[in-house]
Amino acid sequence: MRKFNFCAGPAALPQPVLEQAQRELLDWQGLGCSVMEVSHRSPEFVEVAERAEQDLRDLLSVPSNYKVLFLQGGATGQFSAVPWNLLGAGSSKAEFIHSGSWAAKAIKEARRYGEVNVVASSEDRNFSYAPAADSWQSSGDAAYFHYTPNETIGGVEFGYVPEVECPLVADMSSTILSQPIEVEKFGVIYAGAQKNIGPSGIAVALIRDDLLDRSLENIPRSLSWKVAAEAGSMDNTPPTFAWYLSGLVFQWLKGQGxxxxxxxxxxxxxxxxxxxxxxxxxxxxxxxxxxxxxxxxxxxxxxxxxxxxxxxxxxxxxxxxxxxxxxxxxxxxxxxxxxxxxxxxxxxxxxxxxxxxxx
Missing domain, CATH: 3.90.1150.10 (Aspartate Aminotransferase, domain 1)
Structure with missing residues (x-):
């Protein structure tokens, strides 16, 4: 008998998704083997990847001028990828709202590659609230503005989307797919999968097209959004089982409304x-x-x-x-x-x- 799982991540997966994966585990699509055993470049898996991308686009109404990437390294990998990809065209400054543990980790990583301006923090009350929009002001000369709409550890959620002049970057690991979002307000949205998307081992990123040419020189190939976009998220072997399961979750979400x-x-x-x-x-x-x-x-x-x-x-x-x-x-x-x-x-x-x- 399955129990009720309140884990923060890796988190509960829909039972119908697990049951489908169980049925298909040994013989996927009549191929006589598991989805984990087929080439990521096979026609069968490419179809899985393309459907997963389209379903995610449908669920979030992602505009056509955004790339949808399926990446390795989780959201923590994107703490490095964001500054690597955005601090190479003009400004070397990034602005942040410090709202708790995960914002702190993103800030720490960004400081390795450029200047960080923390425009607001809720540390004064032990990160028990989201700083109000009128409590800070962006300088206007940053390469990007980063915030964490929901702090998984502290249980703090923003009730608004910051309005800034530079590209807005959001770590939506724990809120993505839990409500409609206006993707157009963001330059970059990224999320680890292991909460509302699927199992651990994969992350998704929505990147506005004009931000693909702003990387620092000598960016590691595995962190380059441009490389990932040009390769259809398959520059190297992706986590195929996590991608497949994420796709099943997207289909389940559509079926739920x-x-x-x-x-x-x-x-x-x-x-x-x-x-x-x-x-x-x-x-x-x-x-x-x-x-x-x-x-x-x-x-x-x-x-x-x-x-x-x-x-x-x-x-x-x-x-x-x-x-x-x-x-x-x-x-x-x-x-x-x-x-x-x-x-x-x-x-x-x-x-x-x-x-x-x-x-």
């Missing part, structure tokens, strides 16, 4: 959990109300001596991976697309019972 349907579900799931937290004297959210994430919900117990018991009992109840990130402690429930409403209902019921017994 696309990102509009996912947005409604995300709102309903997160509201149920936040409503419980706000009504409780035993559990609470450390995130300011206007910045709470729909995808990642951290929470703490009034008595942290009960943390270990909570985790033991929740796992026994079939509620997996509720331990908070090691850097912040507490608990965290990740509510990605593949986590059903029934999982949240079960979690809230368990928390209410635990409170009744332990408070």
């Amino acid at each position: 696309g990102v509009d349907a996912m947005a409604k579900q995300a709102d309903a799931k997160s509201k149920m959990l936040y409503d419980f937290l706000d009504s409780s004297d035993f559990f609470s959210s450390p995130v300011e109300e206007g910045s709470r994430s729909r995808m990642n919900v951290p929470f703490v117990l009034a008595d942290d001596r009960l943390d270990k018991q909570f985790l033991i009992e929740s796992e026994e109840a079939g509620l997996l991976s509720l331990k908070g990130h090691r850097s912040v402690g507490g608990m965290r429930a990740s509510l990605y697309n593949a986590v059903p409403m029934e999982a949240v209902e079960a979690l809230v019921a368990f928390m209410a019972d635990f409170e009744a017994r332990k408070a």
Whole structure:
């Protein structure tokens, strides 16, 4: 019996996708072998790759002047790829909003290749909120402006898209495909797959065409967006199984009603959990109300001596991976697309019972 998985990543995958992959594992498309055993350049796999790209374009309404890339190295690889690809044409400055752990990692990497201007930070209140748009101002001379719309660890989500003069770059690893986005507002969108797209081992990037010729000299070939775009994301052997599974997730999302349907579900799931937290004297959210994430919900117990018991009992109840990130402690429930409403209902019921017994 499958349990309810609240892991922040690698995260839950849709059960129908896993079942299809299971059926096809040994004999894919009647070829007598697995999709993992065929050439990435075979007609059969090229069709998988092309359909995955088109389905992602359809889901996010990606304009024709954007390349859709399937890349290795996860979002962390893109922390390096972004400055490598964008700091070579004029300005060597990048601007950032520092909203938590993942923004910090992107900032640290960008500083290796150019000047970084942090225009706003929420460090003053332990990264418990998203800095307001009127609290900062871009200098106007940066090569790009980077932000993290959702901080997976801290559970902070931006309620707006920054308006800047330079290309806007967003790490959407934990929110992509959870709601409609206006791709045209961004120069670059990148995301690790292991939350709302598919398994770990692959990342997607949407790159506006005019940004493909701005790289630093001697950019590593494996990090070049231009090389990847010209090769159809196949300059070297790609992670074919992760690409195949991501494509199945895209098809599943279309069958569920696309990102509009996912947005409604995300709102309903997160509201149920936040409503419980706000009504409780035993559990609470450390995130300011206007910045709470729909995808990642951290929470703490009034008595942290009960943390270990909570985790033991929740796992026994079939509620997996509720331990908070090691850097912040507490608990965290990740509510990605593949986590059903029934999982949240079960979690809230368990928390209410635990409170009744332990408070």
